[in-house]
Amino acid sequence: MANYQDIDISEYSENPLIDALPKFLNKKEVLSAILKPPAYFTEEREHDELKRDIYTERLDSCIIPNNKFYKAYKKIYKLLLKSYQYRNPLKVTTKQLLNNTASNGIAAPYPEILKTIIAASSFITGLSGMGKSYMIDNILSLLFEQIINHENYKGNNLNIKQLVYVKFNIPSDASRRTLCLNFFKSVDNILGTKYESKNKNRNIPISDLELNMKKVCLLHHIGIVIIDELQNLSLAKSGGAQQIMAFFESLSNEIKVSLLFIGTYDTYDIYSRSFKTARRMAKEGTIDLEQPKEDDPVWNQLVDTLWKFQWVPSPLPMTADIKKVLYKRTQGITFCTVTLLKFANVQAIEEDEDSITEETINQAYKEEFKLFMPALDALREKNYAAYDDLMPLAMRRMLNRKKQHVLSISQDAKNEPEENWDSDDITTSSPSRTSYCSANSEGEKNGTIDKIQRKKRLKESAQEVYNRLESSGFFITNLDSI
Structure with missing residues (x-):
């Protein structure tokens, strides 16, 4: 049930969709709420081999947030405010907008006051493995309710269900039809509706599917549409990427819903073609989760934190040499850093070693990172020919x-x-x-x-x-x- 609190900003006041959002948190509160270290007890170091091996899996689900998390949180919050600012369910213009969209412009004119309003959008990019989607997923799940039920707001009967955010992927074939169905499937998974099955008939024109997406966004008061795997647009047939981006612009500007795009550096070839496309994607700015340098304080903080969780009898203190080996082997990529530390634990446990050493890390790398080695070698040597998403x-x-x-x-x-x-x-x-x-x-x-x-x-x-x-x-x- 909605818990209303006035945001105390004049342009966003008297709006139930905004007043129902959680209160804005400061940096310390955000990082504290997201932090999720792995469960760890020193006595576990003495447990048998199999148990200790299983304990290392906890590293995969831990969350060590940094300043980029707070920056992303602020962007998401502002995207929600801008999205709901012009879709207040108590305003006549919102009802006009719904009628206009539902009838495809026949039953009601488009609200005049909304014609000059440009919807908000933002872009999260970075190297593969830096945790773009993981960061956004955890911010949303830990700091925002996805569904808010409204019954009465200051004497006004509402009886509406507010869907704060919807996240879906650009399909691997970059098909416009599949994209629409991915959206409907995401909504169905949250609300228990049947939009996907109703729109699955291939005789339905794509233009009708896109119109139905707009209707669903308005009907369920969706605050942010989050589009992941944006780099898949590079696989679209000739002109397909431009058509999809044009639809996203239509979706946001016509019904004023905010968009958050997530993709690797491959997306550069999409938005670099025109300023208009770049503006569609990142009106509210970009967050780049780039490859950290060896002396990057964020990466060093991550390593120092994770090093505390070792399931060996006599853990060694962190040293400059150990960090040097870790960076050389992982190139600072978050996924690789966490994974290599996990496998270093496993390597030491299997070999009945008392401590994790530089040699332990190197051996774990040789045995467990065979699939990652070519990409990491390319990153280390700055040879991007074979791995375009690393450039x-x-x-x-x-x-x-x-x-x-x-x-x-x-x-x-x-x-x-x-x-x-x-x-x-x-x-x-x-x-x-x-x-x-x-x-x-x-x-x-x-x-x-x-x-x-x-x-x-x-x-x-x-x-x-x-x-x-x-x-x-x-x-x-x-x-x-x-």
């Missing part, structure tokens, strides 16, 4: 600028009249021509290109030019300077 945003921005520069040069070269490209002119041409022709490849000698090769290259598309220059090593750079 940092700074590197992506730099490569994107270089790519656009080369594509621009190659397009200019294609547009120039062929007769201007004399062989004598190749070596004395402008810098742009020199850049276009200077990559090492078959057929190039001493900066000149024979006429046949030159004609062939003038027929290349801009993308083909970029691919050729990239394969020749044109883009190799000192990654440490980024």
